[in-house]
Amino acid sequence: MRAEQILHPTEAGLYCPPGDFHIDPIRPVPRALITHGHGDHARAGHGSVLATAQTLDIMAIRYGSDFADQRQVADGEIRVGDVTVSFHPAGHILGSAQIAVTPDNGPKIVVSGDYCRRPNPVCAPFEPVPCDIFVTEATFGLPVFHHPDPAHEMVRLLSSMAEFPERPHLIGAYALGKAQRVIALAREAGIDGPIAIHGALQRLCDYHIAQGIDLGELIPATAEDVPAQLVIAPPSAFASPWVQRFRDPVIGFASGWMQVRARARQRGVELPLVISDHVDWPQVIQTIAELAPAEVWITHGTEDGLMRWCELNAIPARPLRLVGYEDEPE
Structure with missing residues (x-):
């Protein structure tokens, strides 16, 4: 045949x-x-x-x-x-x-x-x-396309959070797979405190946790004053009124396409994280x-x-x- x-x-x-x-x-x-x-x-x-x-x-x-x-x-x-x-x-x-x-x-x-x-x-x-x-x-x-080690990108994230401790870091990550990976990588990099997540990520994050994947403490990014410096949200949220509740945020996006600087500029991304699945x-x-x-x-x-x-x-x-x-x- x-x-x-x-x-x-x-x-x-x-x-x-x-x-x-x-x-x-x-x-x-x-x-x-x-x-x-x-x-x-x-x-x-x-x-x-x-x-x-x-x-x-x-x-x-x-x-x-x-x-x-x-x-x-x-x-x-x-x-x-x-x-x-x-x-x-x-x-x-x-x-x-x-x-x-x-x-x-x-x-x-x-x-x-x-x-x-x-x-x-x-x-x-x-x-x-x-x-x-x-x-x-x-x-x-x-x-x-030569993507860096994701751990290197986490070092860049932590450096930015240390440099701008008063600014919330909003990281765009696709709801299934990428969001949970960014959270897990952040935990491996030493972020122990609460990480805030957009409501669209909740059910899929809950499922990953039920499957034995430790994502640490996750809190909803719904309050006017979110008590977390790191916030994960789907890319669609950045074009909605939801993002306006954050004062002077650092906008990031986790994607293999962030290696293309023009794409980062088009999205208004200040912190492009080259993390691809x-x-x-x-x-x-x-x-x-x-x-x-x-x-x-x-x-x-x-x-x-x-x-x-x-x-x-x-x-x-x-x-x-x-x-x-x-x-x-x-």
Whole structure:
């Protein structure tokens, strides 16, 4: 069986005919396998959903308990139609997984979803999965993207808090994954006091805590005089009246895109923190070299740079040109 017969792009997303399922479909389908809970990968309305237990929980938190007609927890090797699938940690956010698709007769394909190779205190680390075809993202798929150690960015945050002790530090971080990671990194860096969070983060932070992730003392950022110097909020809050309650705040944003200074300026960010839950250029190259697949497929992001690198290294590659995926969704 040829690779294109096992998995190929459609208008609804990646489709596996022998298993009759889609992976991270962008519209409702009868059967969906979901890599993780971000809104550009996990949508409501499918007939059935197969995902990790944590991703299913997160989808229920975000979309309600009736987000799909049927739900199945991914555990071990699972037979779906005429293929076997298995889920492996992706290191992206809590519950994130790569999906390995193994037909009875044909190449093994691993769909990585979104993934990261740096240690992340709020999720399981990336697990390299040997395969014939590796399907990779290329969100930061250009040689210019070399993300610093997140611990270094925490040193910058602490230095700013020490330099401006009277100014609240408002850090924008996406509600699922990034917010909890920034909080956990701040704790590792030595911030022991209360951290204030926007109400939109409360349920997902509570779920991380219930999963055994220590986020320390969190207080709501609702009072007129919030008794915390560090405040975490979703980026959308910075365009709302909510931000006006803080006097002379230091505005920060945690994202891999903060390496691009023009983006920081456009957002009015005074303290850009380059913290990404995606692989940067060295990490994606490291991963491909480590796995040594016979072929690389590229799902979304900056495809041309990675395509050229594969060509120079004699690795067959193809862009899938899937639509409907954002770089870092809110």
